């Protein structure tokens with residue numbers, strides 16, 4: 123079996139298969155473009171913040187029966203010959219092929235991004251996806267360095283707080299009306315924004331970047347130009363404008379992509395076009411959903427390991443996972459935790475319960491439809507999150523207590 127991609131999904135799958143390799147006898151080769159051993163991508167902001175050295179976020183090494191090829195990039199698939207063609211000219215034959223290629227950062231259409239030529243970004247401009255991105259950002263960091271983060275989603279907020287922790291002067295420029303629009307509402311976002319400000323991050327919302335400015339002699343970035351013409355100084359720029367499934371290999375090989383841009387797979391993570399080809403993690407689209415979350419990638423890897431080991435009953439039924447973020451203790455009001463899940467904007471007829479405590483910087487909101495939890499936001503105080511997460515993840519009926527009790531610390535149970 124050949125796995126393309128040694129990220130969170132590919133590594134987990136290889137590890138699971140190796141654990142059962144003695145009995146299944148499956149020989150696994152992982153083509154892993156990144157030169158480092160597999161690592162936990164979710165913890166990259168902690169590495170950037172200087173909390174952990176890079177080695178600490180390494181994932182367990184897959185055991186015997188797995189050939190791990192670091193630095194090996196798959197360039198094309200030859201489905202007729204059942205082989206993966208690598209950039210180094212080698213061809214790797216397969217009986218079964220798993221695409222675990224993750225996602226690519228979306229690069230915003232900014233003037234000046236192409237000045238370095240050859241598809242390279244100007245020096246000092248980086249996305250925030252890989253350990254190498256992190257190490258490159260680290261190398262640009264000097265105390266008091268001016269940094270601009272473009273994009274105020276989960277990645278942008280994590281990068282901004284990590285850079286502020288390292289003593290950079292950070293401006294977070296977000297095009298939308300409020301931070302983390304995909305996950306939280308405006309009230310929660312304004313508390314989050316206040317916390318970031320206390321950490322030293324200058325937050326601008328409804329603020330569109332139009333270009334990056336570079337020094338013609340050195341090619342290094344010197345600033346970011348906003349849509350209103352205002353220029354921000356910048357020794358480093360982080361582009362955190364979302365991700366899209368990385369599907370070039372699949373598309374060129376004629377495999378179907380879904381409406382969300384991922385490789386279409388069924389409940390056994392198999393592509394409909396080719397019974398020997400599977401996909402999982404950020405590059406896969408199951409039931410019209412590209413999850414883009416580590417929890418889903420791992421759950422899919424566990425299901426696929428069972429499928430490949432011959433378990434006829436193994437099925438993937440979707441993942442319901444909480445999004446979590448912790449902002450550390452700053453000079454301001456102390457650390458802040460955030461958890462968000464599901465639909466946080468109510469539909470007509472939904473019940474909404476909301477508790478806000480501006481003094482303590484806490485905000486709690488849940489959306490309930492009938493007897494089911496549909497979504498929620500907990501910010502500043504995660505008491506009771508365990509019970510809410512269980513009710514959400516299991517789609518369980520809520521207890522017959524007044525809804526307000528769901529927001530108390532025992533979750534009403």
Ligand SMILES: Cc1cc2nc3c(=O)[nH]c(=O)nc-3n(C[C@H](O)[C@H](O)[C@H](O)COP(=O)(O)OP(=O)(O)OC[C@H]3O[C@@H](n4cnc5c(N)ncnc54)[C@H](O)[C@@H]3O)c2cc1C
Nearest residue numbers: 127129130131155163164195196223224403404414415416
């Ligand atoms: C900074 C950051 C913070 C995050 N925080 C969270 C979080 O808090 N919670 C959460 O749930 N999720 C989070 N995520 C998302 C999470 O990391 C992903 O959902 C998860 O990594 C998906 O796993 P994957 O294996 O599908 O993709 P990846 O982990 O991206 O791995 C894909 C791998 O495939 C390799 N590859 C691609 N093409 C080829 C090729 N042609 N040949 C060889 N190798 C190839 C890539 O180099 C990469 O190593 C975060 C992501 C980032 C970047």
